[in-house]
Amino acid sequence: MSISVPPRTTARGMLSVAPGFDVEAVRADFPILQRRVGDRPLVYLDSAATSQKPVQVLDAVERYYRESNSNVHRGAHTLGNEATELFEGARRRVAAFIDADPRGLVFTRNATESLNLVASSYARELLRPGDRIVLTLMEHHSNLVPWQLAAERAGLDLAFIGLTAEGRLDMEVAERLLSEPTRLLAVTHQSNVLGTVNPIRELADLAHRCGALIAVDACQSVPHMPVSVRELDVDFLAFSGHKACGPMGGGVLWARPELLERMPPFLGGGSMIQRVELDRSTWAEVPAKFEAGTPDVAGAHGLAAACDYLDAVGRDRIHAHEQALTGHLLEVLDEAGVDIQGPRTLVERGGAVSFTMGEIHPHDIATILDREGVAIRAGHHCCQPLMRHLGTPATARASVYLYTTHAEIDALGAGLLEVGRILGPPGPRR
Amino acid sequence: MTAGASPVEDELYREIILDHWRNPRYRGHVDPADVTVEGYNPLCGDEVLLTMRMHDGSVEEIAFDGHGCSISRASASMMCEGVAGRSVADATELGRRFKAMMLEGGTADDLGDLEALQGVARIPLRIKCAVLPWNALLEGLQRGGGTVTTEEGPQS
Numbered sequence: 001m002s003i004s005v006p007p008r009t010t011a012r013g014m015l016s017v018a019p020g021f022d023v024e025a026v027r028a029d030f031p032i033l034q035r036r037v038g039d040r041p042l043v044y045l046d047s048a049a050t051s052q053k054p055v056q057v058l059d060a061v062e063r064y065y066r067e068s069n070s071n072v073h074r075g076a077h078t079l080g081n082e083a084t085e086l087f088e089g090a091r092r093r094v095a096a097f098i099d100a101d102p103r104g105l106v107f108t109r110n111a112t113e114s115l116n117l118v119a120s121s122y123a124r125e126l127l128r129p130g131d132r133i134v135l136t137l138m139e140h141h142s143n144l145v146p147w148q149l150a151a152e153r154a155g156l157d158l159a160f161i162g163l164t165a166e167g168r169l170d171m172e173v174a175e176r177l178l179s180e181p182t183r184l185l186a187v188t189h190q191s192n193v194l195g196t197v198n199p200i201r202e203l204a205d206l207a208h209r210c211g212a213l214i215a216v217d218a219c220q221s222v223p224h225m226p227v228s229v230r231e232l233d234v235d236f237l238a239f240s241g242h243k244a245c246g247p248m249g250g251g252v253l254w255a256r257p258e259l260l261e262r263m264p265p266f267l268g269g270g271s272m273i274q275r276v277e278l279d280r281s282t283w284a285e286v287p288a289k290f291e292a293g294t295p296d297v298a299g300a301h302g303l304a305a306a307c308d309y310l311d312a313v314g315r316d317r318i319h320a321h322e323q324a325l326t327g328h329l330l331e332v333l334d335e336a337g338v339d340i341q342g343p344r345t346l347v348e349r350g351g352a353v354s355f356t357m358g359e360i361h362p363h364d365i366a367t368i369l370d371r372e373g374v375a376i377r378a379g380h381h382c383c384q385p386l387m388r389h390l391g392t393p394a395t396a397r398a399s400v401y402l403y404t405t406h407a408e409i410d411a412l413g414a415g416l417l418e419v420g421r422i423l424g425p426p427g428p429r430r
Numbered sequence: 431m432t433a434g435a436s437p438v439e440d441e442l443y444r445e446i447i448l449d450h451w452r453n454p455r456y457r458g459h460v461d462p463a464d465v466t467v468e469g470y471n472p473l474c475g476d477e478v479l480l481t482m483r484m485h486d487g488s489v490e491e492i493a494f495d496g497h498g499c500s501i502s503r504a505s506a507s508m509m510c511e512g513v514a515g516r517s518v519a520d521a522t523e524l525g526r527r528f529k530a531m532m533l534e535g536g537t538a539d540d541l542g543d544l545e546a547l548q549g550v551a552r553i554p555l556r557i558k559c560a561v562l563p564w565n566a567l568l569e570g571l572q573r574g575g576g577t578v579t580t581e582e583g584p585q586s
Contacts, residue, residue, distance in 0.1 A: 361499035363474060367442065367556060380475040393475040393497050422443050423451075423500065 021321045026313060027403045029054040040373025043408045048192055048220060048352040048399035049377050050242045053306075057245055060305035064298045072297055073271055073288075087297045090304035091287075094252060097307040098218075098237065099228035103257040106290045107250065107300050111219045112142040114238035114253035115186075117290060118215050119146035121263040122236075123184060129155030131183040134212070136161040136169055136198075137389050138191045141382040143217040147186060161187075163389065167194040167342040171202075178206040185214045189221035193381045193395065194342030195326075195352045197221070204233045213259070219243055223310070223401070224350055225319045229254055245310060246303035249296055260286035267292040310402075318402045325400040325409060326351040332413040333398075336420075341395050351400035354381070357416075360423045362396040368422060372415040374408075442553070443500070446546040451500040456510030458493045468577045469496075469566035471558055478506055480566040488517045489571075499559050501550055506563035508543050518571050525568045532557050 027033050030052045035042050044052060064086065070079035072087045095102035108114045123133060133147050137160055151158050159177050162170045169187075178185065185207040190197045200216055207214040215236035221227055223244035229237050236259070241250035255263075265272055265283055269292035274282040283289040310318065327346055330353065334340070338355040357365060362378035369376055377397045380387045387393060398412055439445060463481035470477050476498035483491040492514050494506040509528075513521035528544055530536030532551050550560045565578040 361497075363499040363556065363559065364443075364501075367553065379473065384475060387475060393477070422440060423448070 020314075021317045023321065023403065023405050027405070029056065029309075030403050031055060031058070033403060037373040037375070038371065043372075043374040043411045045398040045400065045404065045408065045412060046375045046377050047223075047401035047404070048243070048397065050248065051223060051245050051401055052403065053245055053247070053302075054309050056309045057247065057302050057305045061247055061298045061302040064301045069298075071294055083297050086301045087295065090297075090300035093304035093307050094241075094300070095254070097311070098222060098239075098254060099230050100237075100254045101257060103286060104255045104260060106253040106255070106260070106287045107295055108253055109249060109296075110242075110251035111217065111238040111240040112146075112251070114251050115143055115215070115217065116146045117253055117266045118236050118238070118255070119150040121266045121290075122213075122259065123147065123150040123156060124154045125264050126262065127154055127156055127183050130157065132157040132159055132181060134159050134161060134174075134177050134182050134185045134207075136187050137163050138167075138169070138194060138196065138383070138386050139186070139188055140192055140217060140219070141384070143186055143188060143215075144385070156183075166344075167191070167196050168348070169196070169198055169203075171199070174203060175206060178203075178210050178212065180210070182207070182210050182212040185212050186217070187214070188217040188219075189227070190218075190224075190350045190352070191342065191386075192220050192352055193354050193383050193386055193397065195350045195354070196343055197348040197350055199348070200232045200234065204235075208233070220350060220352060224315075224322055226315045235259060241299065241303035241306065244303070245306035247296075247299045250299035250303050252303075253290075257286055260290065263290075265292070266290055269293045271295075313402060321402060322351040322400050322404075325404050325406065326353065328406050328409050329353050329398060329400065329412075332409050333416075336413055336416040338396075338416065341390055341392075351404075352397060353399070354395035354397040356392055356395055357419065360419065362394045364423055365396045365416075365419050368419045369412070369415040372411065372418060374412050374415045376412070442549045444546040444549065446543050447500065447504040450504035450507040450543075454494075454503055454507040456493050456507060456514065457495060459495060460491045460493045465570040465575050467566040467570040467575055469562045469569075470577065470579045471498075471502075471562055472579055473558065474499075476502055476559065476562065478502065478563045478566055480506075480563065480570055482570055484518070487519075488515060489513050489521055490515070494563060494566075498562070499556075501547070501556055501559040502562050505544075505547055505560040508547070509563050509567060512542065512544060513567065522568065522571050525564050525571075528564055529561060529568075532561055 032052050068079060068082040068086060070083040072084040091105050092102045095105040133156055135147060135158060150156060161174045164170050187198055187203055189200055204214045213235040216234045218227055218237050218239040222239040235256050237254045239252050242248040272284050272289050272292040274284050323346055330344060333355050338357045341354040343349040366376055366378035379394050460481040460483050464484045465482040467480045478494055478496040480494050482489055492510045494510055512524055531548060547560050550556050569576050569578045
């Protein structure tokens with residue numbers, strides 16, 4: 001099942017400034033990047049919403065359905081065994097991708113489901129009234145609403161770490177909150193709006209010192225940089241496969257296996273049971289206990305292929321490439337005179353950059369850019385409390401990935417000039 | 431209006447829309463108001479607050495506030511211009527015809543400035559921006575106040 005990625009050598013290294021990284025060779029692996037939007041080439045700057053898929057992943061999914069499709073963990077026929085091996089192999093591969101014990105790796109539909117699983121089966125079921133969960137002001141709704149639901153039903157308290165003016169976690173508040181009795185800290189590794197990379201290891205140490213566990217939303221970090229759950233010393237980590245070149249419909253939860261063993265099931269049904277009586281049942285070993293029903297085998301296999309792909313390119317090199325792109329993006333946005341929301345330097349910052357343009361609404365920015373072939377995200381980014389904190393109903397967000405080029409960032413800059421031409425202050429037209 | 435405007439009008443951002451965006455009419459609050467409606471687009475967080483004072487079966491005074499894109503603000507501004515002083519029946523009929531143009535590809539005849547918003551109907555994601563203030567208006571005229579959203583289903 002291993003997908004081999006050919007060595008990348010080409011004469012065209014002009015657009016990549018990260019050493020040893022050939023962005024044109026990478027782009028050749030992504031068929032969708034060849035398409036046009038209207039009469040313009042697609043400039044896809046919305047990878048923080050979902051990544052595009054390399055042909056290696058598309059082929060893996062198709063090959064699974066062509067050659068090995070069968071249900072898993074049942075029956076004794078050849079295809080059933082193949083599918084089961086592919087699925088369990090995918091579990092080991094994805095676990096290795098985040099340096100984790102595969103017994104703690106649960107395949108879900110998406111990171112939202114992963115976080116709901118923890119909020120339901122851990123927080124709601126195992127915490128007691130008055131116990132406290134600490135969150136932050138920069139969480140995506142998927143790492144906020146599940147905790148609200150659990151808090152409401154189990155009588156838990158929620159407390160929030162605020163932000164500095166630069167858009168980083170206020171670590172003084174974090175230290176204060178995590179010196180008081182707390183059961184869980186749920187925090188994003190990298191903000192999908194601000195791009196801020198949070199000091200997860202430091203936060204994990206603070207949480208553990210006060211007897212709390214730490215759950216990390218790693219949707220925006222795992223696709224873009226090496227992430228090790230061992231080095232970060234986290235207890236729960238969720239991410240979505242589709243943001244990391246994998247198929248849509250596949251999410252991942254990793255949890256310490258001993259926690260999964262203590263937690264009651266999330267969903268009931270086939271595959272998650274050991275023995276079923278009419279009035280009660282016993283549960284399968286972890287992680288099967290948390291995988292009720294037929295799983296997305298092709299999706300898991302596709303995500304494993306994505307892990308192979310990203311590792312073949314090299315996550316360190318991807319990260320270096322994205323850092324160079326993000327530096328260029330910050331410069332281009334600065335030249336365009338927009339207001340960058342979040343850190344303005346590359347220090348502990350990822351390649352999702354939000355901005356606003358005075359009175360011009362982000363939806364208008366996105367509509368005009370789309371006419372230039374440039375795809376960005378506009379809206380509240382599922383972070384309404386953060387928007388309120390920023391004092392804006394919405395932002396525009398451009399985000400980069402391994403296939404993004406410096407020329408595409410320049411196309412964004414040109415598109416922003418067009419936005420200014422149409423919606424800028426009235427006066428003589430350029 | 432801009433001196434030296436380009437001869438070819440932008441198909442979406444028509445001059446009349448930009449004018450209502452830059453210089454919105456009827457912006458603010460009617461105080462005291464007989465009817466207050468909040469309109470909300472959970473997809474993008476945009477909000478419109480519509481206040482009206484009614485007299486003798488007519489919209490005596492109307493004003494809008496809130497935050498939104500150029501399309502929603504221009505639509506709200508034109509809407510207020512279109513219904514101020516009109517009877518509830520006329521205002522309701524205007525709302526019905528405007529929504530028909532935006533949502534059902536209806537004709538834009540006799541809609542005046544509002545015809546400029548017809549270009550929005552070609553961009554499905556933006557139709558909700560134009561319709562939001564009208565949903566608030568119709569809610570206010572029919573039920574005397576409340577809250578409306580652009581969505582009926584679940585949102586992210």
